Amino acid sequence: MMKKYSVINTPIHNIDGIAKITGRAEYAFDIKLPHMLYGKILRSPYPHAKILKINTKKAEGLTGVKAVVTGKDTLGIKQGIWRRFKELCDEEILARSKVRYIGEPVAAVAAVDEDTAEEALDLIEVEYESLPGVFGPLEAIKQGAPQLHEHAERNINVTRHIEWGDVDEGFKKADHVREDWFRCSSQHHVCMETHNAVASFTPDKKLTVWTSTQSHYYIQVLLSWVLGLRENDVRVISRYTGGGFGSKFELDSAQFCSSLLSMKLFKPVKIILTREEEFMATKRRTPMFYYLRTGVKKDGTFLAKEGRVFTEGGAYTSMGATALYLTGFFQAFPYVWPSYRYDGYRVYTNTAPTSAMRGFGAPQATFCAETQIDLIANDLGIDPIKIRRKNAMYPGYEVPGQATIQSCGLSQCLDKIEKWIKSQGKLPPNRGIGIAAYGFMSGGIFNWFDTPYAFSSAVIQVKIDGKVDLYIGSQDMGQGSNTTMTMICAEELGVQVEDIRLHMGDTESCPVDLGAWGSRETLMQGNAVKMAAAKAKQQIIEYAAAKLSPNIVYDLDIKDRWVHLIARPERGLSYYDVVKEAIRGKDGQPIIARGHYTPHRKGMISPAYSFGVQAVDAEVDPDTGKITLKNCVTAHDCGQVINPLGVKGQLEGAMAMAAGYGFTEDLPMDEGKILNPNLVDYKVLRATEMPETKVIEVETYEPEGPFGAKEAGEGLTNPTAGALGNAVFHATGLSIKNLPITPEKVLEALKEKKKEEKK
């Protein structure tokens, strides 16, 4: 009997690992070209102002300065990723007449070195007329508030409505109704590699840009649009990306300004954003004000839910419109709601634009939903696990008008977590275990970008020595998709990982994939790779069949480089021998195959969904309000695991980021100015602050995914803030509905509680 899989579900070392641990991995950050110049960007100090005049003369006169560009040097195109919805394309990148947030680019300089470019920024004279600003969505939506964009009355950027079932009837039938307000804070991606680009425009009117991105295809198309170039005269190269987390698939100021400067000078120009610029002006997680009204039966059965959300949009649409939709969709996850109504409002404010970040609106939704569910369970005296189990989604469930759930291991995840909680016994005082259940999409099916291409494509060439060249369009930003795709290709083709040579990160040689966002790659790029490998395998099998001449009823397959009859594995040929003969037989043509994937009739959101339940064990110091994470255990259903080593890292990493969102990370502002744009005051969790973590795999088979696989790296950003909040609730009796859950908030709530008790 042959093993089911020879590569899938085996811990495989990251195929980029050796390059990365020897310092040889060449990030865009490392690119250095002959005659290269260095650029810097001048940014608005005002949250809202008219630009009256920009005088660049003095800066241009500084020795070493080669060029200065402002909005006047651009085509003045308002761009965005929303090519199907022009009114949502609202960002110029280099502002021409008005700035709307502190940090918005107004000019850029290229000089012989960074110091000179920096010095030149001080010599650019910008005359502003300061305008009144508005900084929160609840203020910005009021009549008479300062208006950011002419087209957006009351600063309403986008609205979303989702509804199914009879919500009013549901509330009438409910035995218990709860209303709660929540505030979800912002969060910064904090990629270790800051945004950067090297642009090189040559006299043949071709532009090459090395950059750190999650989608070289999007950057290629957006650059060609705003620069007036032909799409395929722009080449974007991004071999290694030092973190993305949602911050690197829109066109950014480094890419745009370096390209503009290079087009003016016909010389390569490199721009690296400083850590401070990164915090101020590269988008961030969307802060949300959430109102939830929920009706349930006495026994905990969910009947009706109503959600209203006002999100702080910042100055431009960015990817925020999708966050607005997804937060509404995932507010009803992962449960069966007979009726649900959601109204979301994304409101422009004079703050740095808010956009996509790992979880994409779902962490906010999950925090509010899971906090409220524990409050309801507490009101009714029901166990938190039981109330969730009673209402859990299940395989085959249809979210009305939105989605069909195929594989779903939620109940098994609840069972595993329940068992773990029981194993902990009675906890000491001021300790509590909180849980949160979640689900996430496995590949967003959105095409606001209006690509005419398949969502994902792959090309395979098998060479004479059996080496396989695999060309993919997806981007590895650290999540490990390069290794995943190599494994999927090797498994399907019946070879080993070392037989594959991967080509990625270059629009010139790679087929199109929309990029690493929305947890797309494993399912979408994976399906495209699998299809290409299956087609290449078919060609090899045809030659083997001719040679082996089996009874026509026998099927052939390749496994571990052995082309054989499935029913009689011992009757076969070496993969290498067959490939050699096949190529000769094809008049010397290598074996070439293509694969592609585009979701059709898969609902509104995604072809598949991951699920999980997380338990957080936390201790609260009643004197200081300090929260210490003791344990974090997650039961997770990501379908068939492709690479156990990769999944483990994804889950632990997501949990760290999500815990940061829950209790340490925030972007406090004063009149639109971020007060902590550095890594001292912005608290990313460090190695000493991490709890014990444990991951329990619940395997399911997802029919939509390659080999049954689903997403693994993003969904786990959703539960932690809620589970942590619930742990604090069970430790202290305090429910904090305002993220992040800081010691100050805990102490404040403790004080309030004591006051109440005295009364």
Place this chain on the structure above:
Amino acid sequence: MKKEISFTLNGSEVTVTIDEHLCLIDILRGPLGQTGTNEGCREGECGACTVIVDGQAVNSCLYPAFEVEGKNVITIEGLQEPNNKLSVFQQAFVDHGAIQCGFCTPGMIMSAKALLDTNQNPTEDEIRDALLGNLCRCTGYVQIVEAVKQAAVQLKNKK
């Protein structure tokens, strides 16, 4: 002000002319072409630029370049064994999947090496303390700590 300095970089003597205001990372990544050392913040807070100077892990983005005169500097490029085999640190990071985007990895490995060069039996707390100055946004540190533990065991077995 220009100045000429000489020091040992990864076992070889080097001499470079530097601007006095530059930091060690500038000469490593610039004239010496050692781009394996990364820069994540330039304010000594992220640790991506960690290198070892005379046995101490330092943030090369803050370390004045002229101060390495006569000293012994080790960067990620100098970690491989003479036969070009991966060092135990590098191998352990690969084995445990302690690498995701990879941008923090060289600095992380240098901090781990500085620890194990002076403490052959570190506890988990000591490992975490040694990595305190190195931010990783991808891994949650679990696999990194596991990798350092493995490296510690292998180094001991080697001796």
